[in-house]
Amino acid sequence: MSNYDANLMDWDSAIESDGQQFxxxxxxxxxxxxxxxxxxxxxxxAKIPACNKASLTLTIDLxxxxxxxxxxxxxxxxxxxxxLAAFFRAxxxxxxxxxxxxxxxxxxxxxGRAHFKPRTYTSNGSEHTTNSVDRYYDFDPQAMxxxxxxxxxxxxxxxxxxxxxSQPQYVQQQMGWKNGGF
Numbered sequence: 001m002s003n004y005d006a007n008l009m010d011w012d013s014a015i016e017s018d019g020q021q022f023x024x025x026x027x028x029x030x031x032x033x034x035x036x037x038x039x040x041x042x043x044x045x046a047k048i049p050a051c052n053k054a055s056l057t058l059t060i061d062l063x064x065x066x067x068x069x070x071x072x073x074x075x076x077x078x079x080x081x082x083x084l085a086a087f088f089r090a091x092x093x094x095x096x097x098x099x100x101x102x103x104x105x106x107x108x109x110x111x112g113r114a115h116f117k118p119r120t121y122t123s124n125g126s127e128h129t130t131n132s133v134d135r136y137y138d139f140d141p142q143a144m145x146x147x148x149x150x151x152x153x154x155x156x157x158x159x160x161x162x163x164x165x166s167q168p169q170y171v172q173q174q175m176g177w178k179n180g181g182f
Contacts, residue, residue: 023068025060025131027117031143032058032070034091037108042075052076054104058133060116063154070116070131090114092139113137 009015036057044050054074059067074084084102088094090112093103119132137143 023062023066024118024129025068025070025116027115027134029113029115029137030060030068031111031113032060034107034110034112035059035069037104039104040073042073042077048075048077048079054107056107058114060131061154065154068131070133072133086136087112089138090136096138112139113143 034056036055038055040053040055042048042051042053053076056072056074058070058072060070061067074080074087076084085094088100088102089096091107091110092112093106093110094100114136115134116131117134118129120127120129122128
């Protein structure tokens with residue numbers, strides 16, 4: 001039985017999990033992991049016609065084992081190409097000035113860095129606050145190594161150090177490197 005099948009529920013299944021409390025990040029720079037990716041359609045607006053969009057879930061690991069999340073839509077429209085380019089540079093799939101075809105198959109699980117800001121909006125007469133990406137930072141292997149050290153220290157404190165990949169493997173995973181011959 002796969003994990004997928006193990007998560008299936010019947011109409012009469014018992015439930016108990018209340019889910020994780022939503023954490024609003026303080027404004028700042030954080031490393032994220034893309035934990036969700038869906039293809040969808042943007043319905044259109046006064047400035048942008050209906051077109052394709054990528055709906056991403058970015059997860060940010062915080063001290064103490066907590067995680068925060070951010071929903072981010074990337075609209076596939078030429079006037080917003082700069083945001084697509086910034087995202088793909090952040091996850092190491094594009095270099096500045098380089099022309100690439102977006103490889104969506106490698107987005108899930110990718111890591112990068114961004115500046116996050118809380119954003120307030122009104123829905124159904126109630127005010128809500130969510131996490132929002134203010135800007136992406138270009139992929140930096142050195143910053144990823146520093147993140148590995150921080151994550152490894154956190155894993156030791158949480159007793160999960162045996163689940164950490166080795167430092168070179170961690171950085172190689174982020175850059176899409178594969179071991180092999182020349």
